[in-house]
Amino acid sequence: xxxxxIRPSVPALxxxxxxxxxxxxxxxxxxxxxxxxxxxxxxxxxxxxxRDWARVIVASIARGVLATVLGLAFYAAAPAVIGWHxxxxxxxxMMPRIRTGDVVVSVPVAAEAMQVGKVILFDDPDxxxxxxxxxxxxxxxxxxxxxxxxxxxxxxxTPVHPSAVWGVxxxxxxxxxxxxxxIREGQWLFVxxxxxxxxxxxxxxxxxxxxxxxxxxxxxxxxxxxxRARPAWPFRAGAAAAATLFVAGSLVSFGPTxxxxxxxxxxxxxxxxxxxxxxxxxxxxxxxxxDNTDGRTVTIGWTYSGTVVxxxxxxxxxxxxxxxxxxxxxxxxxxxxxAILSLFPSYTLTVRANITANTAWSSTSTSTTSVKLTGLLLxxxxxxx
Numbered sequence: 001x002x003x004x005x006i007r008p009s010v011p012a013l014x015x016x017x018x019x020x021x022x023x024x025x026x027x028x029x030x031x032x033x034x035x036x037x038x039x040x041x042x043x044x045x046x047x048x049x050x051r052d053w054a055r056v057i058v059a060s061i062a063r064g065v066l067a068t069v070l071g072l073a074f075y076a077a078a079p080a081v082i083g084w085h086x087x088x089x090x091x092x093x094m095m096p097r098i099r100t101g102d103v104v105v106s107v108p109v110a111a112e113a114m115q116v117g118k119v120i121l122f123d124d125p126d127x128x129x130x131x132x133x134x135x136x137x138x139x140x141x142x143x144x145x146x147x148x149x150x151x152x153x154x155x156x157x158t159p160v161h162p163s164a165v166w167g168v169x170x171x172x173x174x175x176x177x178x179x180x181x182x183i184r185e186g187q188w189l190f191v192x193x194x195x196x197x198x199x200x201x202x203x204x205x206x207x208x209x210x211x212x213x214x215x216x217x218x219x220x221x222x223x224x225x226x227x228r229a230r231p232a233w234p235f236r237a238g239a240a241a242a243a244t245l246f247v248a249g250s251l252v253s254f255g256p257t258x259x260x261x262x263x264x265x266x267x268x269x270x271x272x273x274x275x276x277x278x279x280x281x282x283x284x285x286x287x288x289x290x291d292n293t294d295g296r297t298v299t300i301g302w303t304y305s306g307t308v309v310x311x312x313x314x315x316x317x318x319x320x321x322x323x324x325x326x327x328x329x330x331x332x333x334x335x336x337x338x339a340i341l342s343l344f345p346s347y348t349l350t351v352r353a354n355i356t357a358n359t360a361w362s363s364t365s366t367s368t369t370s371v372k373l374t375g376l377l378l379x380x381x382x383x384x385x
Contacts, residue, residue: 055207062204069198076103076173083108085121085167088177089133090184091319093149094119100319101178104133106167114162119169120147125158132156133169185318281363282306284313284351289369289383292334296380298371301332302351310353316364317347328353335371337381346372346384 076086085106089098098104098119106121114120116136122145124132134147137155144159182190286303300315300323310328314321315335323333335349349371352364370384 052208052211056211059205059207062201062207066198066201066205072173072176076105076176079105079171084170086173087121087131087133088180090181093151094133094135095151097150098133098172099174101175101181103173103177104169105171105173106133107170108167109165111162111165114145114165114168120145121166121169122147122160123164123166125160125164131166281308281310281353281355283363283367284353284365285367287349287351287365287367287369289349289371291383297334297336298381298383299332299334300349300351300369300371302365302367304331304353306353308355310355312354314352314354316350316352322349335381346370 080086085108086103087106089100089102089104092100104119104121114136116138118136119133120136121131121133124130132147134149134156136145137148138146140146140159144161145165146155146159148155179191179194182188182194282305284302284304286301288301290299290301292299302313304310304313312328313325313330313333315323315333323335325333347370348368350365350368352362354362371381372384
């Protein structure tokens with residue numbers, strides 16, 4: 001009996017070839033990234049790869065910036081765990097070495113270990129309950145310390161006892177305390193911008209989520225397959241709010257380190273041969289605002305009745321000097337738009353009287369006046385009436 005060989009039919013061979021080709025494609029390109037379609041398949045594939053790389057780059061940059069911000073906040077706050085003292089610089093008295101909004105970490109040291117030239121944190125002798133961060137410049141009589149701000153031409157008027165020193169500055173973390181400064185000064189727009197920026201960064205970190213999910217799960221399907229689970233927008237907004245609170249809350253408990261704006265001691269002493277009284281700087285009063293004929297500037301006026309003529313006056317927007325006089329006999333100053341670079345529509349101004357041409361011995365008025373911008377930045381400034 002002869003054997004007969006049964007040959008597969010043509011359709012069967014076609015099915016086997018199709019299965020083999022499909023298996024080969026699955027092995028060579030499991031994600032289907034290089035699959036060509038009849039209309040522009042190669043171009044679509046290259047465009048998809050470009051978009052994927054852009055997502056990866058943007059998401060990586062966002063994660064790096066976010067990690068840097070949170071890392072700086074942690075770097076500034078963590079030393080408190082071991083007894084060090086992080087404090088936020090709130091004034092410009094230590095410029096340019098320490099800027100407004102920097103966080104300085106001070107390390108407790110023994111009195112005999114303090115060295116001239118070091119930046120120290122100590123109880124403010126002129127403002128009880130507050131701290132001051134100035135440089136130790138020399139030893140005074142009776143073992144007292146003489147201090148000065150780097151930006152001040154004269155030393156501080158009141159010496160400091162070594163027991164009032166909290167520590168020596170050892171670490172400066174730049175900019176991290178700016179949210180604290182803005183919160184204390186009521187600059188809520190800047191706080192909102194920081195919150196929005198953190199929200200945007202957190203949103204950008206998820207741009208490559210689909211690619212990372214697919215890399216971990218090869219069975220996730222082709223690139224156009226929607227991700228299996230994506231966090232809802234409220235979750236991301238909550239994460240941004242948490243990040244903002246972490247940056248601000250981790251620092252706010254440490255408080256500011258304001259520099260003294262006046263020599264705060266007054267009093268009288270008597271001995272058999274002489275009598276003297278410590279001098280003070282009177283306040284400027286009766287602040288006024290007048291629009292100028294140029295339509296872009298205003299003139300701030302004031303009254304000063306002190307017996308000692310100051311060397312100069314400064315018009316202040318918070319801690320920012322927006323106008324100055326060259327003599328202490330002047331009773332007005334012109335404020336221009338360029339002197340107020342901010343995003344807020346109105347500003348409350350004060351006047352500071354300076355003795356010895358610096359802020360080491362000065363007084364800031366309790367009387368105020370208000371101005372406003374009539375448009376965006378670099379727009380005319382007018383009296384807020």
